[in-house]
Amino acid sequence: MDFVKHIFATIIGVLVTFVIIFVVFLVFIGALVQQSTSQSAAIVPDNSVLYMSLDHEIVEKTESNPFGDLNIPGYGASKSIGLNDILKRIQAAKEDDNIKGIYLNPSTINVGFASxxxxxxxxxDFKTSKKFIVAYSEMYSQKAYYLASVADKIYVNPEGAIDFRGLSSSVVFMKDALDKLGVEMQVVKVGTYKSAVEPFLLNEMSSANREQVTSYLNSIYASFLTDIAEGRKISTDSLDRIADAFLVRNAEDAVKYKFVDAKLYKDELLDEIKDRLKVEKDKDISAVSLLTYSPKEKENSSKNKIAVLYAYGNIVDGEGTTGDIGGDKLSRQLRKLRKDDDIKAVVLRVNSPGGSALASDIIWREVELTRKVKPVMVSMGDYAASGGYYIAAAADSIFAEKGTLTGSIGVFGMIPNFKGLLNDKLGIHIDEVSTGKFSNLMSDMDRPMTAEERSIVQLEVDRIYNTFMKRVADGRKISVQRVDSIGQGRVWTGNQALELGLVDKIGNVQRAVQAAAYKAKLADYAIVELPEKEDPFSSILSTSKEKIKTWLFAEELGDYQKYIYDIRNALQHTGMQARIPYTIEIY
Known part of the structure; x- marks a missing residue:
């Protein structure tokens, strides 16, 4: 009996100790967060420059990240910033008398072309203030050079390089790998171009898919060249010829073809900036990083408010997590905005490749109801395709960037068959008892579907596709036949979508806000961004296991992590999906 008591007391002691250690850990983290937060607002001295590298993670909207400033040995820091804050801080720097210019130091920028x-x-817009922008880098990626081309002067390290070869898009195909594993992906779809399933069925692009990728890639490339041509005063034909022949590879080439203004070492670049600031050579430059620049926001006490509601990530059923669009959660937010009399208009910012067809329809319904009460505008980010377009279709007006990937109006169902893996390779067999002929439809994973079962699933996919087309037809005031002709799962750029009538204007979220204000007849208004940031302590408690694993292993996986995540996510998305063909990487 004493032995049992001793064991019991030991267990209780271990549990109490664990709880105490856990609480102390949370207090410690909280103290670090509070300290980093209090130090994050950088004081900007007079005659300063804003430093922008953009080599950190860029997300759609800045999220609470209690670990962002913690540098853990072996893992580094996980700094990130939202596109929303990048834009606000550049605008603030334009109006900040203490900031005289921007030092742009890009190398690799991990963001889509629309962002x-x-x-x-x-x-x-910053340049209209007559303040300078100077760009410098040891190595410019194509996206980095695209951004740098706006600068007054572009410099490169004498031994540096510029990557300028034209754009390409790649897809990972897994058919042979699945065949070797004994896994068959049973696919039912609608849409000639609905290519989300191709990586599981083929080892290369179908002709239809290659056609659409070629089309939207050329559209993005045309805009890419046009903007660089305007910035550098080089014709688009010359840029295209230079890229096609890969004539710019090093710093010498960059100077020869006027891609940069000069070759400079870092000390020479700093002297150049000092001259612009009229700072003596032996003095330091006063610089503030975009990450820590925290300008005081202008207060607007107007009772009239325009809500900018961010919807980014995969569309999933239920609540979802940070980085996902939960059908129930977003619908609840829309209902709340609809009933709030202070909210005079809503701008739904969509950056999503799609996802659950059911969740998309649930969100669509709330957008439709809200539009009947107050103006609703949609601003599209890098992606607003398939389910992402579904939830946008009911808005009063849709704004997209030229490089936004949208459309992909189509539906597919994907049911894995693990018979070869389970039966033949692992020797695992499943037996069951059912009460009906179709009781185990889509749940029995160790056999192929029968012809009758496949016909039933196809009918459901067709029904959902017809509903999808009807939603678009009603929202865009065009016929279902017209939607079908430009649908079929095909992906379009914002430029192409404008010509087809799928979007109304080319423009950013600010243009969507201005349109919302005009439709709501507001001369004075305040902007409210939603969802609100979590406080740091809540963010710690809500940090998911998946997010922690991603954070810990991101450095080890490097560029390969995206392929692993693509495969994992694709295998998870079974059932009826309204989703863009795949994660599109453009280099």
Whole structure:
């Protein structure tokens, strides 16, 4: 009996100790967060420059990240910033008398072309203040050079390089790998171009898919060249010829073809900036990083408010997590905005490749109801395709960037068959008892679907596709036949979508806000961004296991992590999906 008591007391002691250690850990983290937060607001001295590298993670909207300033040995820091804050800080720097210019130091920028265009446009607007922008890098990626092309002067390290070869888009195909594993992906779809399933069925692009990728890639490339041509005063034909022959590879080539203004070492670049600031050579430059620049926001006490509601990530059923669009969660937010009399208009910012067809329809319904009460505008980010377009279709007006990937109006169902893996390779067999002929439809994973079962699933996919087309037809005031002709799962750029009538204007989120204000007849209004940031302590408690694993292993996986995540996410998305063909990487 004493032995049992001793064991019990030991267990209780261990549990109490664990709880105490956990609480102390949270207090410690909280103290670090509070300290980093209090130090994050950088004081900007007079005659300063804003430093922008953009080599950190760029997300759609800045999220609470209690670990962002913690540098853990072996893992580094996980700094990130939202596109929303990048744009606001560039605008604030334009109006900040203490900031005299921007030192742009880009190398690799991990963001889509639509978001990149918004940042570039903000820099173009910054130049109207007559303040300078100087760009310098040891190595410019194509996206980095696209951004740098807006600068007054572009410099490169004498031994540096510029990557300028034209754009390409790649897809990872897994058919042979699945065949070797004994896994068959049973696919039912609608849409000639609905290519989300191709990586599981083929080892290369279908002709239809290659056609659409070629089309939207050329559209993005045309805009890419046009903006660089305007910035550097080089014709688009010359740029295309230079890229096609890969004539610019090193710093010498860059000077020869007028891609940069000069070759400089870092000390020479700093002297150049000192001259612009009229700072003596032996003095330091006063610089503030975009990450820590925290300008005081202008207060607007107007009772009239325009809500900018961010919807980014995969569309999933239920609540979802940070980085996902939960159908129930976003619908609840829309209902709340609809009933709030202070909210006079809503701008839904969509950056999503799509996802659950059911969740998309649930969100669509709330957008439709809200539009009947107050203006609703949609601003599209890098992606607003398939389910992302579904939830946008009911808005009063849709704004997209030229490089936005949208459309992909189509539906597919994907049911894995693990018979070869389970039965033949692992020797695992499943037996069951059912009460009906179709009781185990889509749940029995160790056999192929019968012809009758496949016919039933196809009918459901067709029904959802017809509903999708009807939603678009009603929202865009065009016929279902017209939607079908430009649908079929095909992806379009914002430029192409404008010509087809799928979007109304080319423009960023600010243009959507201005349109919302005009429709609501507001001369004075305040902007409210939603969802609100979590406080740091809540963010710690809500940090998911998946997010922690991603954070810990991101450095080790490097560029390969995106392929692993693509495969994992694709295998998770079974059932009826309204989703863009795949994660599109453009280099």
């Amino acid at each position: 990149l265009k918004e940042i570039r446009d903000a820099l173009v």
